[in-house]
Amino acid sequence: MFFNEEVIYRLWLDTIDGIGLRTKKYLIKYFGSTQNVYHAEFGELTKVIKSDRAEMINNNRQLDKAKKLAEEYMRRNITVTYPGHELYPKKLKHISDYPEILYIRGDPGILNDRLVGVVGSRYPSVYGREIAGFLSGELAKNEIGIISGLARGIDAAAHSGAICAGGKTVAVLGCGINVTYPRENAELFSQIEMSGAIISEYGLGVPPISGQFPVRNRIISGLSDGVLVVEAKRKSGSLITADLALEQGKQVYAVPGRMNDVLSEGTNNLIKQGALCVTDANDILEELFGISAVDDETEKNSLEMKIRKNIESLTDEEAQVYSCLGLEPLFIDDIVKMSGIGIRKTISILYLLCSRGIIKQPLKGYYIVCI
Amino acid sequence: MFHKVSSSAVMGIDGVIIHVEADVSDGLPMLSMVGCLSPSVREAGERVRTALKNSDFFLPPKRITVNLSPGNLKKYGTGFDLPIAVAILLCMGITPGENINLDTTLIIGELGLDGMVKPVNGILPMIYDCCGLGYDTCIVPAENAKEAALVDGVKVFGVESLRQVIDEITGTNSLAPYKGCDSHTVLETGKLDFSEIKGQESIRRGMEIAAAGFHNVLMTGAAGAGKSMIAKRLPTIMPKMTFEESVQVTKIYSINGMLKDGMGLICERPFRSPHHTITGHALIGGGVNPRPGEVSMAHNGVLFLDELPEFNKNVLEVLRQPVEDGRVSLSRVNASYVFPCDFMLVAAMNPCPCGFYPDRRRCTCTAAQIKKYQGRISGPLLDRIDMYMEVRPLKYESMFSEEEAENSKSIRERVERARLIQKKRYEGTMIYFNSQLEGALVRKYIKLGPDAENELKTHAEHANISARGMNRIIKLSRTIADLDGSEDVQKRHVTEACFYRNSTSRMEGGSDYVF
Numbered sequence: 001m002f003f004n005e006e007v008i009y010r011l012w013l014d015t016i017d018g019i020g021l022r023t024k025k026y027l028i029k030y031f032g033s034t035q036n037v038y039h040a041e042f043g044e045l046t047k048v049i050k051s052d053r054a055e056m057i058n059n060n061r062q063l064d065k066a067k068k069l070a071e072e073y074m075r076r077n078i079t080v081t082y083p084g085h086e087l088y089p090k091k092l093k094h095i096s097d098y099p100e101i102l103y104i105r106g107d108p109g110i111l112n113d114r115l116v117g118v119v120g121s122r123y124p125s126v127y128g129r130e131i132a133g134f135l136s137g138e139l140a141k142n143e144i145g146i147i148s149g150l151a152r153g154i155d156a157a158a159h160s161g162a163i164c165a166g167g168k169t170v171a172v173l174g175c176g177i178n179v180t181y182p183r184e185n186a187e188l189f190s191q192i193e194m195s196g197a198i199i200s201e202y203g204l205g206v207p208p209i210s211g212q213f214p215v216r217n218r219i220i221s222g223l224s225d226g227v228l229v230v231e232a233k234r235k236s237g238s239l240i241t242a243d244l245a246l247e248q249g250k251q252v253y254a255v256p257g258r259m260n261d262v263l264s265e266g267t268n269n270l271i272k273q274g275a276l277c278v279t280d281a282n283d284i285l286e287e288l289f290g291i292s293a294v295d296d297e298t299e300k301n302s303l304e305m306k307i308r309k310n311i312e313s314l315t316d317e318e319a320q321v322y323s324c325l326g327l328e329p330l331f332i333d334d335i336v337k338m339s340g341i342g343i344r345k346t347i348s349i350l351y352l353l354c355s356r357g358i359i360k361q362p363l364k365g366y367y368i369v370c371i
Numbered sequence: 372m373f374h375k376v377s378s379s380a381v382m383g384i385d386g387v388i389i390h391v392e393a394d395v396s397d398g399l400p401m402l403s404m405v406g407c408l409s410p411s412v413r414e415a416g417e418r419v420r421t422a423l424k425n426s427d428f429f430l431p432p433k434r435i436t437v438n439l440s441p442g443n444l445k446k447y448g449t450g451f452d453l454p455i456a457v458a459i460l461l462c463m464g465i466t467p468g469e470n471i472n473l474d475t476t477l478i479i480g481e482l483g484l485d486g487m488v489k490p491v492n493g494i495l496p497m498i499y500d501c502c503g504l505g506y507d508t509c510i511v512p513a514e515n516a517k518e519a520a521l522v523d524g525v526k527v528f529g530v531e532s533l534r535q536v537i538d539e540i541t542g543t544n545s546l547a548p549y550k551g552c553d554s555h556t557v558l559e560t561g562k563l564d565f566s567e568i569k570g571q572e573s574i575r576r577g578m579e580i581a582a583a584g585f586h587n588v589l590m591t592g593a594a595g596a597g598k599s600m601i602a603k604r605l606p607t608i609m610p611k612m613t614f615e616e617s618v619q620v621t622k623i624y625s626i627n628g629m630l631k632d633g634m635g636l637i638c639e640r641p642f643r644s645p646h647h648t649i650t651g652h653a654l655i656g657g658g659v660n661p662r663p664g665e666v667s668m669a670h671n672g673v674l675f676l677d678e679l680p681e682f683n684k685n686v687l688e689v690l691r692q693p694v695e696d697g698r699v700s701l702s703r704v705n706a707s708y709v710f711p712c713d714f715m716l717v718a719a720m721n722p723c724p725c726g727f728y729p730d731r732r733r734c735t736c737t738a739a740q741i742k743k744y745q746g747r748i749s750g751p752l753l754d755r756i757d758m759y760m761e762v763r764p765l766k767y768e769s770m771f772s773e774e775e776a777e778n779s780k781s782i783r784e785r786v787e788r789a790r791l792i793q794k795k796r797y798e799g800t801m802i803y804f805n806s807q808l809e810g811a812l813v814r815k816y817i818k819l820g821p822d823a824e825n826e827l828k829t830h831a832e833h834a835n836i837s838a839r840g841m842n843r844i845i846k847l848s849r850t851i852a853d854l855d856g857s858e859d860v861q862k863r864h865v866t867e868a869c870f871y872r873n874s875t876s877r878m879e880g881g882s883d884y885v886f
Contacts, residue, residue, distance in 0.1 A: 123731070152738065184738065331763050332573045343572040348866040351873070355833050363729050364591070364873065365573075365761025 003070045003080065009034035010082045010101045011073075012066035014203055018056055023049055024100045034082075038063075072204065078177055079104040095222040095248050099201035103177040106197035110168050114289060115145040117224035117245070119217075119238040120154025120231045125263055126362045127327040128154060128231030131255055133161030134371045135228065138281030138302060140167020142291055145196065147172065147223055149216065154230045154238070156185055159192055169196040172220045174213035176206035214240050221245035226288045228253040228278060232266030239266050242275070251288060253278045303371055310358055310369070317341055321349045322369070325359055329366035372396070374461035377477050377506065378454035379497035380446055383708035384622055384663060386497035388504060390440045391451060391478075393458035398434030404455075406439030407705075409447045409660070418482050419456045426486035426533045428460060435459060445705045447660040450491040453480035453510070456533055457540065468542020477501055477509040478536070486533040490514035492628040495621055498522045510536060516549040518625060521618070521636050563604045566778040570769030574601060577760045577871055579782055582609045583789040584850030585804035587694065587716040587755060589679070592762030594726035598719035599644075601762070602675045605717060606640045607779035609673075610790035616671045616803070619711060623663050623670055641672030643714075647681040651689045661701045661708045666693045669714035679720040680747040687752055690716075694755045697807065713807065716756065720748070757806065757843045758871040789853040805849045813842045817849045822862035830869050844868050 013024060013034050030048045031037045037045075038061065045054035073080050081088040081102045089111035092098045104111070118136050120128060136146045136158040146162035148155040150171035162169040171192045173179070177200040180186045192198055201219065202212065217240050221227050227245040229252070232238040242252045252275040257264020271277050278284060280301050285291040311319050324330065324338040336346045350367060353359045360370050375392045402416045416437070423430050437455055439446050457478055467473050479497060481489040494515040499522050502509075508526045511519045516529025527549040530536050538544035568575060574590070581588045582605060590598045612620065614636075621637045624630050630637075645654060645665045656664030666674060676682060693699050697713040723741040727734035736744075793804055796816060802808060808816060819827065827848075831841055845860075847868035852860045 182738075184742075332761065333571055333763065336572045337570075343576045344863075344867060347573065347576075347870040348863050351866045351870040355829065355869075361873075364759070365763070366729070 003074065006033060006035060006082065006085075007080050008063060008066050008070050009038050011069050011080065011203075012038065012060075012063055014101050015065060015069065016056055016060050019053060021097065021100065023053055025097075028100060069204070073103070076178070076204075077105070079108050081108070089223060092219065092222050095218060097218060098222070099219065101203075102199055102201055103203060104197055104199045105177060106193045108197060110145055110170060110197050111199070111223060113145050113168070114143070115147045115170060115224050116284060116288070117147045117220045117227040117241065118154065118158035118230060119148055119220065119227065119241045120158075120229055120267075121233060121236055121238065121263060122151050122153040122155070124153045124157070124231045126329050126366075126368060128255075128263065129157040129362075130327050130368065130371055132157040132230040133164070134303065135230070135255070135278070135281050135284075136161035136169075137165035137167070139284065140165040140169070142281075142285055142289075143167070144285070144289065145170055147220055149174065149213070149220055150185055150189065150192070150198075151213075152182055152184070156188055158230075159188055163188075163191050163195055167195075170223065171196075171198045172216050172223070173198060173200035173202070174216040175208035176200065176202045176204055178204050179206065179208060181208040213237065217241040218244045218248075221248055221250055224250055226251040226253055226284060228255070228284065229267050229270055229275070230255045231257065231263050232270075233263060234265040234269070236266045239270070242270055251276065253284055255279075306371060307369060314353075314358075317345060318349050318353065321346055322353060322359065325367055325369045327368055327371070329362055329368050332365050332367070335367060372462040372464075374458050376454045376458045376461070376473055378451055378479055379477050379501050380444070380448060380450065381493040381496050381626055382444070382706065383661070384496055384626055384667075384710055386493070386500035387444065388477075388501055388506075389444070389446065389451070389454075391454040391458045392438040392440060393455065393462050394436045394438075395431070395433050395459070395462040396436075400432035400434065402435045402437070404437045404439075406437075406442050407445050408439065409445060411449060412439070412446045412451055415449070415452045415455055415482075418452050418484065419459065421484040422452070422482040422486045422533055423456060423459070425484060426537075428463070428533075428537075430459075431463065435462075443705075445660070448491060448493070449481035449489075450479040450493075450497075452482035453488060453533070453536065454478040456482060457536060460537060465537060465541055467540050468545075470542050470545055471508065471540055473540070475505060475507050477506050477511075479509065479515075480512045480530065480536075482533060488512045488530050488532055488536070493622075493626040494518045495521060495618070495625040495630070498525060498527075499618060499622065510539065517635055518621075518630055520549050521621065563607055564779045565604050565608055565782055566776045568597065568601055568604065569772060569774065569776050570765055571597070571601075571762065574760050574762055575776070575782075577758055578605060579608065579786060580847070580850055580854065580871065581605075581715065581717075581758055582782075583786045583854050584793070584846065585713075585715050585806045586757035586847060586850065587806070588718070588758045588760065589753070589756045590717070590719045590760050590762050591722055592719075593728070593730060593764055594721055596762040596764045598762050599675075599677055602644070602673070602677070602717045602719060603642065604779065605673050605675075605715075606642045608782040608786055609640050609715075610783070610787050612638060612640055612671055613803075620671050623667050623710070627663060627668065629668075641669055642675065643669040643672065644675040644677060647676070647678050647683075649682070649686060651683075651686045654686055655689055655693055655699045655712075656701060656708075656710050659703070661703060661710075663710045663712075664699070666690070666699060666712040666714055667710040670711050671713060672715070673717050674714040676716070676718045679718040680744055684747060684749075688749065691751055691755065694752075713803075715806075718756070720745075754837060754839055757847050759873060760871065785854060788856065789850065792853045792856070805846045805853070808842075808846055810842075813845055817845050817860060819845070819848070819860045819865070820862070823848065823860050823865045826862050826865045826869075830865075834869075840872070844872050847872055 026048050027037045042058045087108040132154045140162040145168040147170040148158045159169045175181050180189045221241050221244040229238050245252050254267040254270040254275040256277050321339045324335050336343050339346050373394045378389045378391050379386045380389050404416050490512040495518050498519045502525045510528045513529035513531045519527045528546050529549045539546050617636050643665050654665050693712045699710045701708045722728040723736040724744050725736050848860045848864040851864040851867050
């Protein structure tokens, strides 16, 4: 991978502290390219931007640092793109405040594919988490990429749901392109890099600062064909993504929650305001992409299908235990009581079903079905 | 004039013979004592001299030399006062009567300045270990007589004053030997019973298995879930101690001076629950003259560590060897000591610093905090635990339900049966319980059926467990099969064992769950 001249100048502009996205946009629009900005007279600069900022640029006119950085990005196999560059995602050009520089790890081509944004609470319920993973997986199986923000909770569940289903996924970071935040997603980070792409408008080593995260949401919605909100509280950050998607003319989907559920207040409000209510991946596939995965109406709910199919493969006693479980975590003692086949049989069956991957423990001692 | 009597001292937890020699000869009047003595023994000279005077014995103005042999053993304690006094008096011309043979008599006791005999610690190990060496009589402080009488075949004289001892020896006023009574001491467990634990089926079953095979247990649960309550009731379902086990326990309690007046043999399994501020030395034993620590006090019983993550990390790490080996070895300049500590480790912890996780309505801890809290317990220590159990606070309806849960007595019957099977299996070895099998012995004694073997193999591949973890599952399966009365270990036993030794992390990616 070779970087052209313009990349070096973009990197140069990116390293000057205090020059915001809006300033950059003015400059590049006025001068045509960053190269021209670099060579522009001080007087010329002050015509476009405030003199203190022009001074910053004036004092920083050297490319050594940018050249070194370019080598570093090349060494780390990170693609640096900018609007107009061949690898810059085309969809991003359609949003008003598209990033002037974009760092990409993994496969840049996937950014032009069909993508659905899946976002939601960083502290979801077990149910929300499982549903996010399930829907993402179902979409990914139909070759729809999943894009999200690699945050805790729903974001992480969406990414790993897509990966587990063998699909592709894109993570948009709110921090530097080499920064894994939050740390517990480190493994996911490398998996995404292999099976999709990680992108950020922040360069090497930019720390995770809270203000940057809502800003990156515009990239998530900008690259998506539609945005699915799984679980969101009344004032959740995911609603920002939904709003941005609407502004950008994208369809917004929401998973409904119970009416007194605090965690789903945001999604329920979205539905009230006209977001499409999603109870199955097919809802999105059909509406957005015109893919009709199943012909039979009775088989429309793939979640129910899956559980029904699972029960058929079990012995009577196993089914007795399995049917106690759902997506709400159930404690071992309650399962014993409900199954009615005694503690010893129940725990043996729970262990066996766990090792067969039919049920799982989201927390030790609590069980849910695998979907 | 030279004379010698026999006494005893405690080394580690064993009694050893100490010969007390005295010689009275011409020279400057003085009392000199030799024989690798600690200060507490050296002070005996002053006590003996005054006690003799106050017992109306006249100490002649001669040079008196006292030697405690063997000379290479460091001697501690106050039990030598009485034998020193007797040896000196023998040198001064007291002649033993017909009714006592001083060559086969042990004399132990501390003297007050008034000539009264005071009790000492560690009488049981002294008498128990020395009676096999040809000693058949002992003269001990009256308060210790009951303890000494626990040893079969030893004539025990409980004495109150130096005068009484001399009268006994000379035969002028013979004492009646102390007759041991059968009263056996039950350590305070009060009126605890397992029937008070309601609804928590998985933990009730788990504790039954743990008690039957002496398996280590870790309970995790929110504050107020009943972890301590369960642990305290554990001794009530554990099998009764055999006589040898009781003696071992009583010896340790004797050395630590915890056998109070009138306490005989300890028959109930000990339950020790040290506070989490305990130091390493207090836990495993220590001191210049090492004394057994909490782990040894819990020998053959339960060591309950409540709030496990609150313990000092270093303290927890010193637990590793005792848990694995069932004994503590301490080395000092003059000797090495081995204390037995075959205890059942029962640990309890909260899932997070505030204690309410995973109830997210009440728990306010961040994911990082929870991870850090649970990470305080090291992998190697966790690996030595056989069973992990989750405890959840009871719901109101179960708490006050009329339904009567099974009581300790009937659980214990099943446990005793399993115990009997184990006893038969390990006859002629030092092994009492399945959990004590080590290394190659595991496979030697435990045969798995083909189905069970397969299941174990799948689990090993699935859960990626260590060799030690594997052995622990096999031992646990054996205990479950024993409870079942089953000859060989079958698949259902292995699956149940796998359930309780579930190596899934409590946090598995789910630190951010809400309930």
